Amino acid sequence: MPINRNNFTSLVAFTPGVIEGGASAGGTRLGGASQNNIMMDGISAMDTGNNGQMLNMNIESIGEVKILTQGYQAEYGRSSGLQITAVTKSGSNEFHGSGYGVFTDSDWNTNSWVAQKNGDPKSKTDQQIWGYTIGGPVVLPKIYNGRNKLFFFYAHEYRPSTTAVNGGNPIRYRLPTAAERAGDYSQSLDNNGNPIPALRDHQTGAPFPGNKIPVDRLYGPGVAVLNRYPLPNVEQKAGMNYN
Numbered sequence: 001m002p003i004n005r006n007n008f009t010s011l012v013a014f015t016p017g018v019i020e021g022g023a024s025a026g027g028t029r030l031g032g033a034s035q036n037n038i039m040m041d042g043i044s045a046m047d048t049g050n051n052g053q054m055l056n057m058n059i060e061s062i063g064e065v066k067i068l069t070q071g072y073q074a075e076y077g078r079s080s081g082l083q084i085t086a087v088t089k090s091g092s093n094e095f096h097g098s099g100y101g102v103f104t105d106s107d108w109n110t111n112s113w114v115a116q117k118n119g120d121p122k123s124k125t126d127q128q129i130w131g132y133t134i135g136g137p138v139v140l141p142k143i144y145n146g147r148n149k150l151f152f153f154y155a156h157e158y159r160p161s162t163t164a165v166n167g168g169n170p171i172r173y174r175l176p177t178a179a180e181r182a183g184d185y186s187q188s189l190d191n192n193g194n195p196i197p198a199l200r201d202h203q204t205g206a207p208f209p210g211n212k213i214p215v216d217r218l219y220g221p222g223v224a225v226l227n228r229y230p231l232p233n234v235e236q237k238a239g240m241n242y243n
Contacts, residue, residue, distance in 0.1 A: 037079040061155035091151030095136035131157035172242035183213035
């Protein structure tokens, strides 16, 4: 089914009269108090400290989900909202298994309109979901009726991902250029993209010729601090406050 694989409670979106909420909330009953109860194999899976979902299993290990919106039986009494019950899969007297892969890769996407206008490269996002399941009988000696007494089921999921830092939104700074680190401020622009004022020699009060500080007048520790910053990767032009 076309559901969010992160949480089996996303199935509540298919229930009449339900507005889908956050994953931990498991949706909310229309007109209710958003006080839901989630159960796994008959046991409450709620964190009593924050009333959130405590256990979220791989959806490939879920065999059945039942959602009750009203008319609860006596066994449901913890919360006034939805009663979401899940039953895990179990093995049978035949071996069965499955394998799957879900891929979300930015290579399939075009660059965003904003990034194109700013001349920024497309942000890289690579999310994968790999998994498999296997179940079947635990073969016992024939004296115990062989294959029809004990069963097993196992599900495993792996989610490697690479997501662009800051969600793909570049952070722009004004960093010291290679020329500035050598004392040459003749081409430097301020944070408004305008040429910086003339630099003056603190000893004489006169401006440095060509806005260049002689190499022998540079302060070594200060230059070392400047060199800790990365070099600019964009040419700063008039009106720009970053490079």
